[in-house]
Amino acid sequence: MAKSYQPLNVNTDVTTTRTLLHEVIPLTGTIISGTYGVFPDEENIKNYTHGQFQSVYDYPYLSSSANHIFDLTLGIQSGSSLSASTNTQMAKKANMYNEYAQLLLGYDKAQNIEAFESDVNVADDDNQMQDCFFISLSRLLTKDQIKKGTFSIELGQGAFDNAHLSTITLTDTGSSETAGFALGRPGGDYAVLYDSTASLSTQIPTSSYGVIFYQAGVVVLSSSVFNTASGGGVITDFASGAITQTGAAPDTGPGRDASYMIATSSISGTCDALRHRIKNISFNNSTEINSTIYFCRMPVNQFNYSSNPTYTNASKIVVKNVASDLPVSYVTTIGLYNASNELLATAKLSEPLRKDPTNELTLRVRLDY
């Protein structure tokens, strides 16, 4: 319990820093579809009785080792041409669209919920995406936010049985930490996702098929991404007949494109079809670490003795032969205390450090928040 305390001067001994850490997060399509069972009933896919969204895990979700990766759902704006009361789960699809839109975009001047657009100006009401897929990435993966300019998603545009024969990669590479994104929306910063092969002049709006909200970790994809020229035109078998409405007869053939499926199929069934076409998702996450660094100084004339019971033998300091020998001590631990001498944080050295009156040490102790 015996020790000497040294006060910290907040002006000279304490400083704060901010550091951004980034991790590369690759999500392969094999995890999303087909690895843990037979499509569409994989054990790592969790559907709910409410039927509003589908959760994707990195391992069978009944296992305690499973981590939640993202949720999938879709929505239809009430003003969409696909909106019809006869649609399967139409109310839920409209609710999902509105929930995401009001949370991420907010309201317009008339207090109507904004609509998603495949550009970064929602006020002009052009390029609207009225039937969309939503991918809500887990905070476990995105951490504080997705790093701007690093997101890409590769989607299969082939026939259902060979969906990845041709693919389209949507990226946000036009966005960076300083430019290329919109801000000021309730959902935070967001940018457009466009065909990575598109020329600069045609990226927006011709080749843009969605937006990404960096802090919220939400990707909004227009169903039109499966109706592209690069994919050979409209995909008429977006889903297999087997995964349309439960109990319904196989529903394939011309006109069975993504928009059609969004309107007529269940949310979970349509999400299954989307999972089947996700080949890769990749992004870098960001973790903001705010640190306080305490400069713990050991001046020449301090901390040269120890209260360690082994420091003396019969009251004589064991590291000395005569009084004129220099006292020596070895530090292994640093304790940070409050004014009441309560130990609030502790840091360890990797090896003992010698201290005597001939040397002076400054140990920087970092506390991350």
Add this chain to the structure above:
Amino acid sequence: MAFLDNSGDIILDAVLTDVGRKRMAAGNFKITKFAFGDDEIDYGLYNKTHPSGSAYYDLQILQTPVLEAFTQANANINYGLLTYARTDLLYLPTIKQNITGIGVAALGTPLYLADNSAGATLGTLTSTALADDSIVATQILISGDPSTLFILFETGLDTADLSPTSENQSTYITKMGLLDSNFTISYDNRLIGTINYANSAVFRTSATGTTCAVSAWASGTGAVRSRDLAGYNTETILAHVSAVFSDVTGVTAAIANAASALAGPKGAYQMIVPKILSPIPDTLFASLGKVNQSLGGSNLYNYIDTSIYIVGQATNVTLQIPLRIIKLVSV
């Protein structure tokens, strides 16, 4: 011209202790000071006769593996590095319990503290019952009552190199700033209410023998929560300067040392008797200790084992005294 090696830059990542997390949750997390610990170090490994020379004296110490930080109170800093203004100290004081005098408690394992919280009679009965059960009388304190027994402890130099003279006390203790004027005593605040201590006392040797007497007792006031030990309170009490010297007419070093727990120059001393926080409920005996226990005879007791810690304010030396708080249940 080669580049300087800057790989020795030291940045350490700190972890919050349990108290730190609690303070952060409460919104009063504020670090204002630091201290250093060396709990892993065995200074006995310092080899002053290493055949390869002084550069190798601390070779083994520097190879000591250091454990990761852990987070409970006082984590890894039970002992700390000390600052003394002088660099020419060759001796550092120690603290010991004195067991040599009349009325002085023995070094008990444990030392019994009879519960008299329900009245003086209970304490006497408990004490008598313990004696009946063959517990040595000098191991039986009665809570808050110094009339029969008290704990005496001393600080000073426990070395045969130096005679216990007044001159050596002055040279090696007082002038070095190593004479305690106060002690801090920490105790479990669920069990002990205060510390009774000698407010005025004398401890000296003379040609007629050793005098160890208390002329006035006082109770500790101003207890505060311990800064180092969870669930403990700390009280500061005064210290007395020892007058056990060998350079007094008719007194030899052997006589002086026989009266003291220390073999060298004496420093400060104090006498105490802990006083139990009354009343300790039987449920606390059940949860923290044992109930209806026999100590070899037919008497049954409830008891709780605890420790008190005594720290010299100038010397920073620490004494731990194990106590068994005991209450007679049935005869």
